[in-house]
Amino acid sequence: MTTFDDILEEAGNFGRCQKRIFALFCMVSMPWAGVYVGIVFQGYTPDHWCRDSAVVERRQECGWSLAHGRRLTLPLVNSSGEQQQHSSCEQYDVDWNATALTCDTVELGLGKTPTTACKNGWEYDYEGRQSFVTEVGNTKNRYKN
Known part of the structure; x- marks a missing residue:
């Protein structure tokens, strides 16, 4: 059975492609940062x-x-x-x-x-x-x- 470590070895190191994908996901997530953090304060139970x-x-x-x-x-x-x-x-x-x-x-x-x-x-x-x-x-x- 294939393990997660085997899949990571096949995918390779954290190279140029992975860095670009990570940067793209970060840029797409930035406008939603307020929502991600805001829910913590909006759901406060006094x-x-x-x-x-x-x-x-x-x-x-x-x-x-x-x-x-x-x-x-x-x-x-x-x-x-x-x-x-x-x-x-x-x-x-x-x-x-x-x-x-x-x-x-x-x-x-x-x-x-x-x-x-x-x-x-x-x-x-x-x-x-x-x-x-x-x-x-x-x-x-x-x-x-």
């Missing part, structure tokens, strides 16, 4: 978490920070090793209109509450930077059905 419209409304009324709203709505998961962080794919399965959630609420003790996949899309911590992900909202199982 920190995100499940959006719960009832908590967003309460957060605006009470002047809560994003961190306080996340602490009430998102379960903690192990990310790497022993470090726990808030989930970006699940939220507590709670009807916030039926709870005793007030502006003074600090913790609700939701550790044993069942979780569910995000229902109302996501919120992003993108600091003003837009990308395909923030525009379309395509972070998780959107097209899985």
